[in-house]
Amino acid sequence: MTTSSLRQYLQTLETNGDLHRISEPVSWNLEASAVTMLLNEEDSAVPLFENVDSARLVGDPYRGTQRRPWERIALGLGLPSDLSYREFYEAVIERLKNPIEPVTVSTDDAPCKEEIQTGDDVDLLDFPWPYIHAGDGGRYSNLHTLVAPDPDSEWVDWSNHRTMIHDGETSSVLLLAGEQTPNLYYYKYEKRDEPMPVAITVGAEPAVQYTSVMWIPTGRNEAEYAGGLKQEPVELVPCETNDLSVPATAELVIEGEILPNERRDEGPFGDYFGYMHGPRRSMPLFRVTGITHQTDPILPFCVEGTGVGHSENTTSSMEIGCVGPDATLGLRTAGFDVECCAPWKSTPRTIYAISTEKTNPSYLHDMANFIFTTWGMLHVDFFIFVDADVNPLNQREVLEALALHADPDADFHQFGVETMPKVPLNIYQTPTEKGDIQTGTSKAKTAKAYIDATSDGAGREAQPTHDIERRYRAQKILERAGVESSELSFVDPGEATQ
């Protein structure tokens, strides 16, 4: 069954034994994130902190297991939990191909309107925004959907940009030029000296949260894609203080505007790279005009930095479970013969592996250059192409392909010339290179790169998927001998039937 709210999703987690309720008082000041990081690293249950001042916190609710990072993304979509990664990708792609229009509901029917604060009643500090890492510049909301309109069309973009709370009325929003919403802000609203109306939707239903990290094409209705993912219309409700509509089932909605030419400090922050990213920089100022929320709201957050290496968090899981299928669909739609496009499993965003049947160099060159010109590529520095029977999510298989099939002389491309835009979050830049405080861009360019790690038929034995029956019989013998398939990443359920 498709999940229609964060609460329903958490209930499903609890039914599966994957939710850990903590009723003891826990502080938003590092304690909630410390517990979450521990559980992330230990691949344990999702923590729901029920006693944190005026609201509840949930740490990394969509974090998958280390072996199957897409697992809880699938749960939020009502997909079977035992899908192989290929089956999961194809299921999500099919849903994205069939968008469903949203419906608008009245304020009375919108859970997010149970409590409404506007004017002088508005106080961001009424809520326990977590202080996530020691050394962070402040308290953050970092798992939400930022709703922002294009001033020249009907298009409304949904995206995920962390926001650092400054006081009861203001925060700074990380807007990195080169992404959709920041581009709207810097190159339309601010140039016209107009405030950008926005709504930060915290704790929206899973399909909305997933859509906000996907590379939905500019101009397309994101709510329709969320409906497609959900296989039901998403319910929207008008905001109280601006003309935007927001998902009605959200736990909390912060209405407001991002002001032109106003800046506030942002960061440092322990970022998705697994490093504490600095320096502190100025980012656009968000001023709150209203807050609506459910009674006893649940605020999700992500402990960034724990998605690197052998652990998962919501960001890294959504990169695999949401961005991966979406990118695969995007490349196929553009006419490329792509088996699967997936992020390097333990490195959110920076590197993607693409498996493909067609491996001739000109084809890969064309595909790489197509990818590098799309807006979603700001965070991605590397693509590595592998044969169609290599699982892009299996880091061993991809590293083996890199080691044995990528010729330093012929297969590494576009290194050494700094021509492409780069996200200023990259840690390999000096502080001087990182920051332009006016537009959120990097001062420097970078060299994006693609690596051809396909075999070209040279000396490579195919992965044994072609001999499924013998493989299956062998696996069954091992299972009967006592191999725990769930613990040993032995058989990927569903894989044997392909």
Place this chain on the structure above:
Amino acid sequence: MTTVRRHLDRLRETGDLISVTERVHWEGAVAEVASEATRHNCPVTLFENTSGTVRPVSGVYGGADQFASADQRPWQRISQALDLGPECSYTELIEHLARWETSDIDDVTDESAATVRDSGDIYSLGLPTTSDGTPLVSLGLLVVERDGVTTWAPIRGRAQRSQTLRLSVPESVVEWCTSSADVSVVLGVSAAPLIAALQGWTQGQTTPSVPNLAAGLADVSVTTVGSRTVPSDAEVRIDGRMNAVESSVTEETEPRAAWELTCETATVDVNVETVAVREDPLVPFTPLGEPLTDDIHLMCLVETAKLFRRVNNYWGVSPVEWIQLPVEGRLGFCIVSSEILYAGFEWQLANTLFSFSDLFDKVLVLDEQADPTNLARAIDDMWVKAHPANDWIFSEPNASSAAAPLYRSDDENGSRLYINATWDPRWDEEYIAPRVTFETAFSENVLESLIERWEELGLDDLLDERGVNTDHE
């Protein structure tokens, strides 16, 4: 001394061994199951019920893919087999292998441990077969003597007929001894002789005193057969006479062992005279050509230890924290973690490694904080810490081709690549981004407070149920 039997007992005690008790035919099926077991990070797999004399066992010196889980230590079975204790770290193991110590062998017995069983029917042993149905020989040793010196050398091969083994051996071994020497082929020997044989014959120099090298690695017990010193713990010993085979009649189509990448090889036939076995003999084998196999694990460690020894002796200081040829990269990729002494040191370090090994043409240089037990995090630094334009350094295309990669098999020259994922020593300290870890992200006060309330928060029960240790306490 850790014999194969003792090693397997320990693995069984720690839950790292499964016994396949159902009937599995040695022809094809055993190798197929072993392939799946190694590919999917399964425990050591012992086949108790095959129709032949021996009990095949796979993964004895292998280990799991380190990407699969933070708990995986791919080298752990080898350190256990060398009797280095369960707490032996990766660096301690490499340092142990890098010493190349030799010891006298005192424990020579006159009696053969394995008992002569017949006049040499290889097929009746029931060794796992290759895809064409011929018995596979892997993880064994050739034992040969010259002028009172016995050496042990790595082998890979198969039964040619019921009384002939056709083996690939280091060419230098054939050159060292007479080509028609009396030899023994031993299977089911402990880790030290296997590693010592690789050190003696695949490291770019000839060191025939392999039994002494083995004794420097661990206790070994030997016996005498003819004039040869033979590991007495061998589960199977095949005695016979060796004959070199003209290269024109050896057309290799089957997968080779990892050690064959490191040296010139020659093909020999062993005409079998007698076969001696222990009771219910155990024969470790490896399904060649698959990822994560025992031969890859052994060769990765041996080559790494050589590099570690040579690099640290080369500089006069020891800045290198650790080196790894990750088994996941099949000898084609090298990682080095080091203090960067000065700007450009990483260039020297990478090129030193290239000059000391012909196996790989890609080196990843990490800073000294990198953890050899966390391959996933180490590789992440390659993607996020190395500047794509400035830190991926390609050489002029004049380098000789590396042995492990599968491109440029025509021996044409090409480029090498090193990736510098260290902080630039010219950077100010303020530029350096601290890593986000459990220890760095939270103050001691926060951690102490949580630990005091561990039970109230339900973390004891939660983590305990999932088999998680609570070392954070």
